Amino acid sequence: ETGVTQSPTHLIKTRGQQVTLRCSSQSGHNTVSWYQQALGQGPQFIFQYYREEENGRGNFPPRFSGLQFPNYSSELNVNALELDDSALYLCASSGRQGARYEQYFGPGTRLTVT
Amino acid sequence: GQNIDQPTEMTATEGAIVQINCTYQTSGFNGLFWYQQHAGEAPTFLSYNVLDGLEEKGRFSSFLSRSKGYSYLLLKELQMKDSASYLCAVRDSNYQLIWGAGTKLIIKP
Numbered sequence: 646e647t648g649v650t651q652s653p654t655h656l657i658k659t660r661g662q663q664v665t666l667r668c669s670s671q672s673g674h675n676t677v678s679w680y681q682q683a684l685g686q687g688p689q690f691i692f693q694y695y696r697e698e699e700n701g702r703g704n705f706p707p708r709f710s711g712l713q714f715p716n717y718s719s720e721l722n723v724n725a726l727e728l729d730d731s732a733l734y735l736c737a738s739s740g741r742q743g744a745r746y747e748q749y750f751g752p753g754t755r756l757t758v759t
Numbered sequence: 760g761q762n763i764d765q766p767t768e769m770t771a772t773e774g775a776i777v778q779i780n781c782t783y784q785t786s787g788f789n790g791l792f793w794y795q796q797h798a799g800e801a802p803t804f805l806s807y808n809v810l811d812g813l814e815e816k817g818r819f820s821s822f823l824s825r826s827k828g829y830s831y832l833l834l835k836e837l838q839m840k841d842s843a844s845y846l847c848a849v850r851d852s853n854y855q856l857i858w859g860a861g862t863k864l865i866i867k868p
Contacts, residue, residue, distance in 0.1 A: 678856070680858075685860070685861075686860050686861070687763075687846050687848070687858035687859050687860045687861050688802070688846075688848075688856075688858045689858070690855050690856060690857070690858075693855065701853055701854070701855050703855070735801055735802070747792060747804040747807060748804070748856065749804070750801035750802050750803070751801060752800070752801050753800075753801050
């Protein structure tokens with residue numbers, strides 16, 4: 646286990662609703678990245694937080710937003726859910742921004758939008 | 760645009776050797792990672808290359824050629840538990856990871 650936890654494990658929402666996913670990073674890690682992984686695809690980068698500031702964003706619309714807290718845990722919020730948002734959402738923490746340190750992934754949250 | 764290419768699927772025999780290739784075109788390069796992902800689970804780190812050459816780690820080795828935009832992951836003495844998807848990811852000039860779609864490796868007895 647990596648020490649990165651995510652909640653909830655699974656979630657079912659209806660189109661148009663809003664969802665909040667949570668992530669606790671590994672002890673000592675101050676950088677958190679969020680990814681969306683559709684079935685049979687590689688992870689797609691959503692955004693990254695370093696010391697409570699967003700410092701990188703992928704090609705996702707503004708209805709995807711996030712937060713990082715002083716203890717370096719993080720939230721991913723998605724508004725106005727669409728069917729295509731159904732995916733595995735992965736959170737990864739790393740020890741130092743820009744360093745060679747690898748990212749450690751949490752188990753993911755499986756979101757289904759109906 | 761940024762692009763990472765890997766074969767979609769490969770099949771190999773238990774005890775054999777398999778090489779999974781990855782080619783990339785990214786805006787900048789700050790390292791290449793290989794991850795293993797079992798179905799329904801999160802990716803787990805396998806290897807990291809930032810300089811040209813071969814990095815060996817037990818049964819797994821990873822090679823990088825920056826001039827060719829090419830890497831491979833070599834798995835030796837294949838075991839049934841090695842059946843998984845193998846993801847190649849490049850850290851670009853913004854220190855963001857760009858991921859390939861993964862190679863599904865099927866191991867047969």
